[in-house]
Amino acid sequence: MPKYFFHVRRNDVFEEDPEGIDLASPELACEEATAAAREIVAERIRTGDPANGGAFEIMTEDGALVATVPFRSAIHLD
Template identity: 80%
Template sequence: MPKYFFHVRRSGAFKEDPEGIDLATPELAFEEATAAAREIMAERIRMGDPANGDTFEIMTEDGSLVATVPFRSAVRLE
């Protein structure tokens, strides 16, 4: 099963996910990243923190970019 890494890009800084997660498909990795972004954004809202422009960059073990998931895209604001 392939391993996907959910690296975070925040204000130009890049924070690597050192562990990754085993998932069967890139689509499942996208769904997992979206769910994680939703949880992070919900926690920020509960804490009164600003919703910023963080983005997950989903990559494979060989460093190929599979998808990007802006945290804001995971939350419906209407």
């Protein structure tokens, strides 16, 4: 099963995910990133921090970029 790394980019800061997670497909990696982004944004709202900004850069073990998931895309404001 492939391993995906969920690195976080906030403005000029890049935080590497050193562990990664084994998932069956890139689609599941995007779903996992979206769920995690929702949790991050919810925590920011609870603590009164700005909820905008930041994104997951999902990469494979060999460093290939699979997708970028902006945190704000995890929130639906319909």
